[in-house]
Amino acid sequence: MRTLVLWCPDWPVVAAEQxxxxxxxxxxxxxxxACSPAARSEGVRRGMRRRDAQARCPELRLVDRAPQIEQRRFEEVLDAVEQLTPGVAPIRPGLCALRVPPRYYGGERETAAVLAERVVGLGVWDVRCGVxxxxxxxxxxxxxxxxxDVCIVPPGGSADxxxxxxxxxxEDVALADLLRRLGVRTLGAFARLEAGEVRxxxxxxxxxxxxxxRGEDPQPVTRRAMPPDLLGGVxxxxxxxxxEAAVxxxxxxxxxxVADLAxxxxxxxxxxxxxxxxxxxxAQARTWRHPSWFDAAALLDRLRWQLAGAGRQQDAAVWREGIAAIRFVPEETSAVGDHAETLFGAGPDAATERGVARVQALAGDPAAVRSLRAQGGRGPGDQVHTALWGERVPVARPAERPxxxxxxxxxxxxxFAAPRAAVVAGAEGQRIVVTPRGAVSAAPARFRVSANEPWQQVAAWAGPWPVDERWWDEHTARRIARFQVVGVDGRAWLLMLDGDTWFTEARYD
Structure with missing residues (x-):
């Protein structure tokens, strides 16, 4: 049987729903x-560095890759294709292969048209097929x-x-580079080499x-293994x-x-x-997350808190018709080996985890509790990464980078959540500025950290640490300089000069 490949170009962009x-x-x-057609028309290409891409297209919208979202969105495409013909083999998100039914839809071109129509019905406009x-x-x-549309290669014509x-x-970059240096620049020239010498x-x-x-593809199209039904309930x-009886x-x-998952x-x-x-x-559905993983006791705790929270919010009358069924639906799973305990433990202890989950139940919203992690950044506010408690979202800016x-x-x-307006002056009351080369016009002599605070003398100071952000975009460009200032009362502050205006950004204890 012949092979049909269904390709959705720029799938990371499609999955981002931009x-x-x-x-x-x-x-x-x-x-x-990956980039959208509108970005390519401005000169953006795959493999470009962030700064080069933004230089080509200043209004470029940047999105961090989300592999899980890409896979989840492509599952919808695979499910839709499998409703028309079995035996779909996913290659990667955005690309899958299947055997062409010889006569079911009338031919290869007709089969490709039916599949493309089904995928377009999912909202994926750009879909292409090859046979x-x-x-x-x-x-x-x-x-x-x-x-x-579809491009069909005649039977026996793959090599040509x-x-x-x-x-x-x-896909082997090292081999491709070696072949080019040997003067072999096309697959046709590569195919003319002796098989024994190549091996x-x-x-x-x-x-x-x-x-x-040579047109001899030894890779068979193997049907993907369907995920098991892992729902639980009673x-x-x-x-x-x-x-309490339901719990x-x-x-x-x-x-x-839990045993079925294991x-x-x-x-x-x-x-x-x-x-x-x-x-x-x-009557009620809520998603719960765990910083490590759910066992039976943790599931029952969440169920108890969920039922109790519904009773408080609706005057304990929400179950006047009774509780007919309870279902446990896994929304996020991972390999059990990823959560094996190490010699030094495995993340938050049980008491902390139970306390946080209890706060989530009392608040009535799992998003009410968030965890903090350090990430890269220049300002103190930029170096904090927040995520829902239990979510394992990679930080956007690794801290180990310069x-x-x-x-x-x-x-x-x-x-401070919002920087506070401040005033800094020199010994003679003159305004202090920082030149484009990072030089200070005068030494800070006195300052006010806010309008409600009195003036005080500067006991010590350090800086500046200048930052020139988004210099390539005149609308969002920002030039700031940060100073560490200690007052005569012993308190230390982080002050920021943004343009011509001073702000108090943070306080040292």
């Missing part, structure tokens, strides 16, 4: 991973197709089709790529009227839910608990 008319670039490791004898040739055929492709399409010189990897260049007939009766369901080598770090009323209507203009340690103890 407007198609806005120039958007998705970043990974400080480089452009060939193997996955490798079909993928490059899809890359030559037009939007919502890929012959004009450059060796840079080989001797380049090993098994080179031999496999040599077969692909139904009550007749419905229960007591929350007690759900104990076995919680234990089975059987598949998984643990749940985020669980949605759904409670149905006596009328079989979902940050020119960063304030040296120790960090201030109190960072």
């Amino acid at each position: 407007p198609s008319t806005v120039p958007v670039a998705v970043l990974a490791g400080g480089e452009v991973l 060939a004898d193997g996955v490798f040739a079909a993928e490059h055929a899809a890359r030559r197709a037009l939007t919502q 089709f890929v012959a004009d492709l450059g060796v840079e399409v080989i 001797t010189r380049f090993g098994d990897t080179g031999a496999l790529l040599h077969r692909l260049a 139904s009550f007939e007749p419905p229960l009227e007591s929350a 007690f009766s759900a104990r076995r369901a919680a234990e089975d839910f 059987h598949h080598g998984l643990v749940a770090t985020g669980v949605r608990i759904e409670v149905d009323s006596g009328e079989k209507i979902t 940050w020119p203009g960063q304030i040296p340690a120790p960090a201030p103890a109190t960072v």
